[in-house]
Amino acid sequence: MAALNVSALLFDYLSLQICLIFSVSFLIVYRLLTRQKQVKLPPGPPCLPLVGNIHKLGGKQIHAVTANMSAKYGGIMNINLAGKKAVLLTDLHIIREAFLDKTDRFSDRSNSRFGEYINGYRGSLIFENGNGWKSHRRTTLRALRNFGMGKRSLENQINEEGRCLARSFEQENGRPFNPQATVQNAVANVICSISFGNRYDYDDPEFRRLLDYIKGFMKKLAGPSLVAVFPRLWFTPLYKSLRKQNDEMRTFLQEVVEQHKDTFDVNDIRDIIDVHLQNNDEEGGTAEQKLPQALIWRGLFDLFAAGTDTTSNTILWGILLLTQYPHVQEKMQQEIDDVIGRERPPTLPDRLHLPYVDATLMEIQRFRPVACFVPPRAASVDTEIRGYKIAKGTQVWANLYAVLHSPEHWSDPDEFIPERFLSADGKKTEAPDAFIPFGAGRRICIGEQLARMELFLFLTNLLQRFTLKIPQEDPKPNLAGYHGLTLSPDRFRICAVTR
Template sequence: MASPNVSALFFDYISLQSFLIFGMSFLIIYHLFTREKPVKLPPGPPCLPLIGNVHRLLGGRQRHIVMAKMSDKFGGIMNINVFGKRVVLLTDLQLIREAFLDKTDRFSDRVQSQFGEYIWGFKGSLVFGNGKGWKYHRRTTLRALRNFGMGKRSLENKINEEARYLARSFEDESGRPFNPQPSVQNAVSNVICSISFGNRYEYDDPEFRSLLDYIKMFMSKLAVPSIVSKIPKLWVTPFYKSLKKQTDECISFLRGVVEHHKATFDSNDIRDIIDVHLQDNDDECGAEEKLPRSLIWRGIFDLFAAGTDTTSNAILWAMLVLTQYPHVQEKAQQEIDDLIGRERPPSLPDRLHLPYVDATLMEIQRFRPVGCFVPPRAASVDTELRGYTILKGTPVWVNLYAVLHSPKHWKDPEEFIPERFLSADGKRTETPEAFIPFGLGSRICIGEQLARMELFLFMTNLLQRFTFEFPKEDPKPNLAGELGITLSPGRFRICAVNR
């Protein structure tokens, strides 16, 4: 038997050892140069497998309060895990200002979920669109809002007219307890309709009523975080199939309105926002920016849904809160009586001379903000914020409720005190830095000025004519509210007593 070649075995061993050493060295060096740079993530609660921190966010209709209390422990910037997805939550005012004002170019994108794309799509959206097309669309819509009276006497007259219809519906109740929500929603929506569609609808119009019922259901039932956005198979469950069907009916209605406008379009007679977009569609603009006529309905949907729900809820909150603070209601009515009387309709210039009324409405927006959370944004690049790294694509949530109820900015924040917005002599309103009910930065609510107009004119009209009382036979009202996409006071009854 031949003896083994010791020399060959030695060199084979050396070669294998060298190969392993070289291979390991290569892998170590490759890992060192290609691994993600260590980042300092914001603090946050520990996670459970699969669901992350979702169990902490299931605060029922009080998620805004639950998440505000979490910031007491983890700070004004937190890292939260939602079904394996990292989310950053901001509750500190200066951090929000830094992100949305100083670094607005890095935090101006919207989060776009599969579920949102499935239900209503994002192309043409004023709220959820991104990129040059969204910027151009927003500018065009803002210009149209201004052209059709936002902040002007022409729109003031339309709001006052709608306020008269609303007052008439209240008078029909003869001081008996009733649910004001349908009439308020009709009135507010008609203001949006007059700007967007060029006409108003009767309160009992079945198609209009169906559309408003959809908006209410949609805004109250859906909220972040939604498990269905993470598990697409749940989209076929009865509730979401019904939601999709109702959404398609809503879209069909809006498309029908746009088609009618196309058929009757006259470039020399621009009637409303739809006509502005039809006209703009024919103007020269970059290919990326041009909004196809087939998508005009999408931006109108955003205006209609957001404008109807937010302002309606603000007015409903105002009426409900004033029943619980009759001394505030009485003082506001006295100021209105002294300046305007009970016959002349209010005008926008009156607001400067009604500081207590204005302060009361500001306090209502702070006390029960309709938009507790701004629609989530996303970091467009890796960004540092207060020493922490926000990775590209990370959703950023902002809890406005936490800012508007922070003891750092407000004395006795859980108390309803209109005087906090008045100057020392009580002759003018003052706006604290922390009063941001419409958000901040490039994504600030496009309808802010319109909403302020409506809230002032509707409530001043109503306080001229009625004193709001809570029915004695009804249980104590729930001032905590119910959080869906917006914070609503829920269903309640009220008595509108003629003055």
């Protein structure tokens, strides 16, 4: 009888334990299910501890790898960047929804401690947020759109630099050479001319130091760099030389601003620095709407660093692609000969009468967009896209390469076909909505018009004078390129044969 009582008590005890375990398990599962229902996150690849999804993002081909991932996970993905959650957009319609329809929620930049360590964000044309950024951007855009007349016009300055670039090519006498440094010199000089009213000889030591800094900056901080994940590494010996170059460039730009303050004349606006000094002198407007003179250098830093790398790489891609598609180069040269000839320099109005040239320039930007990703935005409030919850502060990346190579918008997207941008009669160019090499929304690239002018005037100047070829002894170039901070071509050599 006692044994039965013990058995009954043991049975009751075990039953109670089972009920408790079942109840707790039920509550946990219910909580997880209801929580998932309440917070619907975008799909994404599984991640590893510490590194997240970085190991899956493709390194130097991150633009293509993440574009291909959208076939499995869709046009909006949840990714983990070394423990930091981010959202990646690869679909045109979703990008437009975020950056155009919901621009007030996705116009802020996502900034990091690393950026604060380097140069801070106040005064930045690319990374600052708030009303100060809006005013600074408007002032700089006004300067770029309406800058100067006569000899100081942007068109004349770019054409002057284009002639210098052509002379540099001519000095090679048809021998093989790498055009990278010369193209970077020319593009950087345009930025120097409009920013602080001065151009440099290509072998000027000060100018060389500026360009060496840009090269080092882009190389060492390319891709998911270690210092971006662990910002305090910036203060270690690993980055000592880059810190020194960064300090030298900041000091140089600050000194240029001080020199402009000493020689400023409201009746003789020479460059972008003078435009900001003039804006500060004008009556009216709040202090927030005027960029402090001590921060003018910060916007110049952005123009110089970003404008030099992106535009020079676009031109280099143009040169390389024309060597690989000689029939395209021949058609461009014939159109240039018919409309402009080989003597007078090209002008911006000529572009309207050069539809094939214009279409080819657009195809260069579509085929190999140098800005495959826009700098990351951040959700300014808790919001949603396509039913997925995006928490305030979440990084939002957009893969422009994915849009520009999407079969949904382009036939044979991996083929180089300038005619895709021509009207049926071939007399004008037509750009579809999916042509967004400069981004979209309030944060669209501030240098878009300048970059388009440089690409047209530089390449037209070169094609008037030269036929561009790859040396016979060199291997066929790799057209995939590699993604650092921008999409760059691998090193290559050309022969510039005088026409």
